[in-house]
Amino acid sequence: MGRAPCCEKVGLKRGRWTAEEDDILANYIAKHGEGSWRSLPKNAGLLRCGKSCRLRWINYLRDGVRRGNISKEEDDLIVKLHATLGNRWSLIASHLPGRTDNEIKNYWNSHLSRQIHTFRRIYTAVSDTAITVDVNKLSAAGKRRGGRTPGQSPRSSTKKKPVPEPITKAKDESSPAGAASSVSSSPHSDEARSAVVDPDQNQPNNSISVSHTSDGPCSEDGTWPMVMDPVDQTGVLEANCTVDQQMGLWEVNSSMNQIGIMEDESEMQALLSSSVTAENGLVGIDPGGLSQVDDLLDMDWEGFASHLWDQPAQNGLLQPAEPQAAKGSESDELESFVSWLLSDAC
DNA sequence: AAACAGGCCAACCGCCCCCCT
DNA sequence: AAGGGGGGCGGTTGGCCTGTT
Numbered sequence: 169m170g171r172a173p174c175c176e177k178v179g180l181k182r183g184r185w186t187a188e189e190d191d192i193l194a195n196y197i198a199k200h201g202e203g204s205w206r207s208l209p210k211n212a213g214l215l216r217c218g219k220s221c222r223l224r225w226i227n228y229l230r231d232g233v234r235r236g237n238i239s240k241e242e243d244d245l246i247v248k249l250h251a252t253l254g255n256r257w258s259l260i261a262s263h264l265p266g267r268t269d270n271e272i273k274n275y276w277n278s279h280l281s282r283q284i285h286t287f288r289r290i291y292t293a294v295s296d297t298a299i300t301v302d303v304n305k306l307s308a309a310g311k312r313r314g315g316r317t318p319g320q321s322p323r324s325s326t327k328k329k330p331v332p333e334p335i336t337k338a339k340d341e342s343s344p345a346g347a348a349s350s351v352s353s354s355p356h357s358d359e360a361r362s363a364v365v366d367p368d369q370n371q372p373n374n375s376i377s378v379s380h381t382s383d384g385p386c387s388e389d390g391t392w393p394m395v396m397d398p399v400d401q402t403g404v405l406e407a408n409c410t411v412d413q414q415m416g417l418w419e420v421n422s423s424m425n426q427i428g429i430m431e432d433e434s435e436m437q438a439l440l441s442s443s444v445t446a447e448n449g450l451v452g453i454d455p456g457g458l459s460q461v462d463d464l465l466d467m468d469w470e471g472f473a474s475h476l477w478d479q480p481a482q483n484g485l486l487q488p489a490e491p492q493a494a495k496g497s498e499s500d501e502l503e504s505f506v507s508w509l510l511s512d513a514c
Numbered sequence: 515a516a517a518c519a520g521g522c523c524a525a526c527c528g529c530c531c532c533c534c535t
Numbered sequence: 536a537a538g539g540g541g542g543g544c545g546g547t548t549g550g551c552c553t554g555t556t
Binding site for chain 3: 183203219255269273277
């Protein structure tokens with residue numbers, strides 16, 4: 169079954185490339201150009217598989233390749249594009265000049281996916297309380313290194329990852345001390361709503377803080393291992409989320425992730441109507457709200473994209489500039505959609 | 515200081531698509 | 536039009552690094 173290997177592997181070198189090999193490959197391509205990867209190793213005098221040469225060239229030796237130091241802007245872009253495109257790393261990389269699909273894939277697997285999962289765990293792990301999520305702390309939260317965490321298997325982060333089951337916690341289970349008891353859900357109030365809606369324009373403010381404060385310490389059973397406030401050792405988390413109305417759609421965003429897009433105000437209000445605890449302009453979301461947010465994280469983004477393409481133009485704002493491009497291949501459609509997504513119009 | 519454990523990332527594997535003949 | 540090869544792509548592996556115990 170399957171194709172024959174791309175080259176005879178017997179006698180070929182594997183593993184890390186040496187500086188000498190890099191020089192040979194770079195010099196050869198400088199003289200003869202890219203391509204003909206199968207015959208390149210033999211012609212260049214390298215004991216490497218052609219595919220290995222190609223990978224080395226594209227990911228490391230090619231002009232313009234940038235490595236490391238992924239900026240916040242790039243980080244945001246990767247998250248945004250991944251939400252739309254999924255694991256189409258080459259397509260994502262094409263929108264990040266100098267970045268390769270392999271680097272973005274690695275970055276996602278080792279940084280961002282963990283943040284997203286942590287973000288989701290936080291929602292669920294404290295779901296019997298109102299919540300405050302500090303997105304800015306999530307990266308540090310996912311950075312725990314060293315030491316054994318009971319019950320974790322080695323290399324779990326690199327094994328094939330089924331979507332992790334959310335941590336469910338029955339109400340009668342022992343919750344982090346003080347977490348559940350210290351936060352009382354208050355009925356949704358006009359005061360809370362006023363934190364969301366601009367009374368002058370009946371439009372949402374640009375910024376809503378979704379917050380939760382717990383006075384108690386984190387539990388010792390590891391239930392909240394990654395969300396402890398490093399300063400006062402309580403379970404305080406804070407997240408700055410925004411709600412925007414754009415092109416007839418209501419978007420709920422955090423600084424790292426798009427939480428959801430709703431088509432009409434009632435859906436957005438349904439989410440916010442589950443908000444509780446308004447103080448100093450902060451709005452918390454109760455467990456019901458958290459469930460809704462968690463559902464929104466599972467949004468069918470391709471379906472959303474298709475939905476947008478199917479919409480008639482609304483005041484010239486909803487459609488991308490060149491919807492005709494969608495008549496091409498699937499990749500053309502995606503390219504056009506991504507271009508539009510990244511344009512100022514969005 | 516040594517052992518341990520997870521993080522990080524370069525590289526490999528194998529499937530799939532596209533293009534050429 | 537069909538088949539085969541080359542190249543592209545996403546998933547996965549494995550080893551080094553580093554923080555924790």
